[in-house]
Amino acid sequence: MQPIGCAAVTRLPVPAPHEKARPLAKGSVYPAKDLCSQCGLCDSRWVAYVKTSCAFLEQRFEAMESGAHGRSRDLDNDDELYFGVHQRMLMARLRQPIEGAQWTGIVSRIGVRALESGLVDAVLCVGQSDSDRFTPVPRLARTPEEVLSARVNKPTLSPNLEVLEQLPGSGIKRLLAIGVGCQIQALRAVQATLPLEELYVLGLPCVDNVSRKGLQTFLESTVSSPATVVHYEFMQDFRVHFRHSDGRTETVPFFGLDTPKLKDVFAPSCLSCFDYTNAGADLVVGYMGATFGRQWVTVRNPRGQQLLDLVEPELETAPVTSSGDRRAAVQQGIEAYDKALKLPLWLARLIGLVVERLGPKGLEYGRFSIDSHFTRNALWVRRHHPEKVEAHIPAFARTIVSRYRLPEA
Ligand code: FAD
Ligand code: SF4
Ligand code: SF4
Numbered sequence: 554m555q556p557i558g559c560a561a562v563t564r565l566p567v568p569a570p571h572e573k574a575r576p577l578a579k580g581s582v583y584p585a586k587d588l589c590s591q592c593g594l595c596d597s598r599w600v601a602y603v604k605t606s607c608a609f610l611e612q613r614f615e616a617m618e619s620g621a622h623g624r625s626r627d628l629d630n631d632d633e634l635y636f637g638v639h640q641r642m643l644m645a646r647l648r649q650p651i652e653g654a655q656w657t658g659i660v661s662r663i664g665v666r667a668l669e670s671g672l673v674d675a676v677l678c679v680g681q682s683d684s685d686r687f688t689p690v691p692r693l694a695r696t697p698e699e700v701l702s703a704r705v706n707k708p709t710l711s712p713n714l715e716v717l718e719q720l721p722g723s724g725i726k727r728l729l730a731i732g733v734g735c736q737i738q739a740l741r742a743v744q745a746t747l748p749l750e751e752l753y754v755l756g757l758p759c760v761d762n763v764s765r766k767g768l769q770t771f772l773e774s775t776v777s778s779p780a781t782v783v784h785y786e787f788m789q790d791f792r793v794h795f796r797h798s799d800g801r802t803e804t805v806p807f808f809g810l811d812t813p814k815l816k817d818v819f820a821p822s823c824l825s826c827f828d829y830t831n832a833g834a835d836l837v838v839g840y841m842g843a844t845f846g847r848q849w850v851t852v853r854n855p856r857g858q859q860l861l862d863l864v865e866p867e868l869e870t871a872p873v874t875s876s877g878d879r880r881a882a883v884q885q886g887i888e889a890y891d892k893a894l895k896l897p898l899w900l901a902r903l904i905g906l907v908v909e910r911l912g913p914k915g916l917e918y919g920r921f922s923i924d925s926h927f928t929r930n931a932l933w934v935r936r937h938h939p940e941k942v943e944a945h946i947p948a949f950a951r952t953i954v955s956r957y958r959l960p961e962a
Contacts, residue, residue, distance in 0.1 A: 574601035576718060585609035588938070590762070590822030593691065593712030594739040599746070606742035608735040609822060614947045617741045617833045621754070622854045626832070626949060634949050635920055636842065637832040641852040642916075644843040645868040654704040655786065656848050659838050659864060660731060663755060664700035666863035667729045673753060675723075677730040678703035679711050686783060687768055691716050693725065705784060706757075709765050710820055714739055720748055727751040729860075733759035734828030741833040753860055756834025758841060760823065760926050761787075767818045774811045777803060789845045789918050791905050808908075809901030813893040824933040825941075827950040829923055836860045842873060842919035849873070849919070877913035879921035884957055887928050891960045927953050935962035 576596045583589040588609040595603055604610055618625040618638050626633040636642065651658025664676040675693040680703045682688035689711035694700045713736045720728075728749055730740055737756055744752055763771060772779035776795050784796040792804040831837045836850070836857035843849035852858050896904070913921045931954045934942055939962070946954070 574598040576600060576715070585822070587821045588825055590735040590820065590826070591710040591712050592736045592739050593714035593716070594743070596712050596715035597718040599714070599717050599743045602743050602746065606739045608738040608828065609825065609945075612827075612945055612947055613738075613742070614828075614832055614949070617738060620744075621741055621833050621835070628949060628952060632916070634952060635830070635923055636851055636916075637830050637837075638853050639851050640854065641858070642842065642873045643850050643852075644847040644871045644873055644915075645850050646847050647864070647867055648869050649867070651701065651704055655706045655784070656840055658704055659848050659850070659868070660755060660757070661701055661704040662864050662867065663836075663838075663860055664694065664703075664729060664731065665697040667753065667860070668695070668697055668700065670863060672859075672863070673727040673729045673751070675725045675728055676700050677713060677716055677728060677732065679707055679713060679731070681707055685765075688765055693719055693723070693728075706786075708762065708785070709768050710762055710822070711736075717743075717747065725749070727753075729753045729755060731755045731757070732834075733757050733762070734831045734833070735759075735822065735826060737831055737833045738828060753856060754834045754836075755860060756831030756837040758830050758837060758839035760826070760829050760922070761819050762823045763818055763820055767820065770818050771815060774814045775805055786840070789841065789843070789914070790909050791912065806898075806901040806905035808896055808904045809898050811895055812890060813895055816890075816893055821937070824930055825938065825945065827927060827930060827947055829926060841922050842916045844874060844915050847871070873916055874914070875916035877911065877917045879913040879917055879924060880956075882908065882912060883921060883924040883928065886925050887932075887957060887959065890929060891932070924953060924957065928957050928959060932959050932962065 576598060577583060577600055583595050584603050585607050594600060594606060615625040622638040624638060626638045628634055645659060647657040647659055647662060651661055654661055664678060667673045668676060675695050678692060678694050678700055680690045680692050682690050687707055687709055689707035689709055691711060691713045693716050694703060713732045726749060730752065737754055772782055776782055778797060781797040782795050783798050786794055788794050791807045795803045835854055836852055839849050841849060852861055927950050931946055934945060
């Protein structure tokens with residue numbers, strides 16, 4: 554079967570960027586100004602398309618979904634309203650996890666298998682700088698080893714699309730791109746102009762990202778020994794799990810975070826982002842719609858299933874589940890966050906224990922997280938960019954936000 558995304562690429566008669574288009578100088582003010590997520594498009598000649606491609610200058614979820622999946626999400630279907638267009642959702646983990654991966658390493662394994670099977674010539678992924686574990690270095694990996702060495706999150710803004718600059722003349726005709734929502738929105742918008750025959754998109758859900766400086770503030774205000782953190786994740790048990798270089802694990806309850814300090818830590822791009830579940834990817838691999846310890850997989854279209862087929866025999870899978878009721882917790886969280894309350898640690902741990910036992914799980918946890926972030930971000934946009942509210946907040950996010958009482962803008 555002709556994959557949907559491919560059909561969209563080959564039919565569009567869009568010209569390649571003008572030969573004279575040049576990447577913007579690093580350090581200059583980028584077109585999205587304070588909202589720029591440093592997605593990397595402007596660090597390539599594809600900056601020529603920035604006005605119609607940047608996720609922060611023009612939102613176009615419907616067009617992107619239609620181009621990539623053949624239709625936009627069904628707003629009357631609650632699962633699609635929240636998680637986007639999909640043909641299948643499941644929980645999974647690799648039977649033999651990849652050591653050092655963020656979760657079990659499904660993403661890296663797909664990258665490896667895509668190269669080994671000859672499905673693609675290269676994988677766009679994010680390595681780390683030699684001097685700093687958390688400084689992202691995007692790359693076009695050509696070997697399984699290069700993909701594996703890019704495993705684990707670099708939880709900072711990453712200029713993934715800067716590597717588009719390396720495509721012309723590289724011989725790469727079939728590409729698997731791994732990335733977060735804002736990167737994929739820009740990539741989809743320029744897809745038809747890329748010198749590629751095939752593009753597969755493996756998305757990660759993403760929220761609350763930070764600059765490298767912001768990450769330092771977060772670590773210093775949250776964890777006992779910031780310099781030794783090698784891995785962390787906000788997990789479904791309502792705790793942040795930190796792993797240190799000596800193998801020690803430290804957990805901090807969400808409700809014990811230093812909200813007054815952390816309110817300004819997230820990048821403005823991420824405080825105005827509504828693409829948590831990566832609407833334009835063919836396949837999305839995260840964790841938040843799965844029960845603790847498992848990964849959450851959303852297949853959006855046949856091309857996404859093709860990617861999953863590469864590893865499905867290596868997975869232990871289970872149907873998605875959902876339990877609990879998030880709504881009261883979301884409403885209380887909106888008010889507590891707005892007042893920037895910091896709870897004493899004993900109380901935070903107690904609330905954490907109660908919520909973990911009785912609170913939302915599986916897909917309901919995913920909805921809890923989406924509701925909490927969309928309401929916070931809608932309020933942030935109203936307060937900081939009132940002129941953008943109309944055009945920037947997509948219809949699906951408006952519907953979700955309208956279910957809650959928000960404080961005065
Ligand atoms: P691995 O096999 O370890 O591979 C990780 C992949 O991430 C690598 O291929 C690498 O190229 C890529 N990567 C690393 N850093 C970046 C970056 N900064 N930008 C783009 N790509 C990168 N999932 C949720 O369910 N909810 C969330 O809120 C959530 N937030 C996230 C925030 C960030 C910044 C990132 C990068 C990921 C987030 N995820 C989230 C996804 C989740 O943490 C895991 O990355 C995902 O489940 C894949 O796990 P894995 O073990 O299969 O990945
Ligand atoms: Fe350019 Fe990306 Fe920044 Fe938009 S978000 S201004 S496309 S680098
Ligand atoms: Fe991009 Fe949104 Fe993730 Fe920020 S939260 S890095 S804007 S996808």
